[in-house]
Amino acid sequence: MNLIRLPVTAPRPHCGLWFPLLALTTAGGLLTIALADDAARAGAGWSYPAFWLGLGAIYLPIAYRLLATPLARSESLALACLLGISLYLVKVLYSPTGFVLHDEFAHWRTAADILGSGRLFSPNPLIPVSSLYPGLESVTAEFAAAAGIPIFASGLAVIGAARIIMMLALWLLYERVSGSPRIAGVAVLIYAAVPNFLFWQSQFAYESLALPLALLAVLALTRRRRPGEGRIGAAVIAGLLVGGVVVTHHATAFVLAGMLAAWWVAGVLLRKRGAPGFQTVSALPAVLTAAAAGAWVLLVARPAVHYLSGPLQASVSQLSAIWSGQLAPRQLFANGGHADPIVERWVAVASALLLLVLLPLGIRWAVRMRPRSALALVLVAMAAVYPLTLPARYSANGQELASRMLDFIFIGIALIGAYALTRPAIAGLSLDRLFKPMVITSLAVLFAGGVVLGTGSYARLPGPYLVGAGPRSIDKQGAELANWMLSDLGPGNRLTADRINSLQLGAYGEQHPVSGLTDGVAVWEIYFPDHWVQEITTTLVRGRVRYVVVDRRLATAKPYDGVYFENGEAPNYNYPISRQALLKFDGLYGTSRLYDSGDLIVYDVSGLEIGPPRGSQPSPVPDG
């Protein structure tokens, strides 16, 4: 089955020098961002505007060209791919030598376990469900082994390929649903404004592969068959893709099942109303996808139930507490007390307001336009969910949940937004033809707002160490500690550490950082008290903890990500954590101080359980 079939029609508009020139401006944008990254590492103030300048050099010229008429179908599709891969490279340029985003470490560990042992489903202490959905890591490990390259390089290649697949699938899907290459191009521009597009969807994580596969599966089902053409080819391809999604990512598999079910229901409703000409789908794809996703959870990935339901329940309870006045709402655009620049906040608000204006316009026009497929109604329904995600941002858990949901909801928003921007406004001419600068400005606001909402200003550029600040907290000191623990203490030691150091220790160090998620141990209870209390020993013993890792930098600031250890930590303690709390392990009987790199200290606490012999005195280590 040929999914990408470009029609042979003559005469066709020719791209001339447009595409090469846009590739050049895009490369210039990437070079500007590389310079900004480099300057940010040295703390240069101009790095921040240079970053935005680079993003603008990538997005705006492509947006300008995608709004041009006439535009060759192939050029529009190629520009969509250029946009997608360029924005992926922005993330690569951030850290081209190693992974730095939170989930990447967990998936690196799964891939390394597969590569090292040749087996699937090894326990993963960082994100337990990662190893139970090994689609991405299996492909990465296979490619790394075949090509003889490290997991990091293999992962970059796999996610890069996934990004191109996603752009192709999105563009073709929008074209199939709307029947318009022009709407497809604009819709892809709007999808690039999803807050997670720049970094989250570019990371080495299961959704980054599962979402493109899911879109490809839907695309396969939208293929219009010629008379006499069998269904088997499309069904087999769709089935394989659905299988790939099911073993790669839990949430994407269930969303895909939901989309297919909604598509079937929309088709049934349209038929009942006697609406002709809509492309529909039977119930079988939805039933099979739901059955496969459910069976995988029941037979392989039972922890996924708690993993998915936990944040959902927490979001609901937090939002209801905020609604009833029992809990103060989360301050928007503030990261651990560090606020984003005021301009960014206004741009983010403007992007949300713009979407709220575009959605009703687009939905009305999408329905009037009578799209080719009943799937369009599903996408309309998905887009209509958007306003519900806005209040969710006022709770910590709700914000995270809303952010993840937008990856899917934006599939609908992008199409509806494209309908709104290309709809006839005056004398049959569309908005983008009458007011092209205004439309490009709107797209720029949507895109910039997405970037702002997706990643805090502190984490968009590399730079000196910051406390609890995601990629900004990943540094060489932590990596060397992980290497030392693996080489000198061996793998699999149970230890406690803050959230960031746990990542490198659990991945590169092959250790077992205990946590509330995997072991039911409230790690923060060990660190926050200023003085040693018996409960700490009890927690350590119950968690069978051998080593305690202390990062003394934690006491210098509040965590940008909001937590030092894990969500819900330390409700009765002040931030930042006190220096005294972090130094209390020194001089404690039963603790050896095995490693010291200035900021990172490793204590062996195995002696705590034994207790001091009679008449002994502790040997305190004075701290500098």
Next chain:
Amino acid sequence: MIRAAQVAILTLALVVGGLAVKLAAAGASAGTGSGFTSAAILPLRGDHFRVELRNYETAPEVYTVELTLGTAALETWSAIALKPGQSWERTASAAPGDIQVLVIRPGDRQPYRRLLLLQDLRARVDGGLASP
């Protein structure tokens, strides 16, 4: 003519993109920190242990390592010169007790790194971790 121009511009775009990746890789390899020295003590079989130093600073450093057992001086290694990326290690042994390691740099008022190994407890916990 257009095809030649297209190829030329696309080639230039690839060169510029490649330059961006190369620049980013060089910057990321250089890192952002001011450098550090790691010191470690590793219990071995019996009453042996190993002291390790690794220089990840941005310049060569000279260290003195002082070893004490309780309050008694046990060993001193002086003038340990390490360039960035170099490491140093020594294996030693001591009777059960509290072994302290102080790493000192010339001109520093306070020890640069401190370690403590409860040698007597270690034997009671698991009898050591690795072979000397």
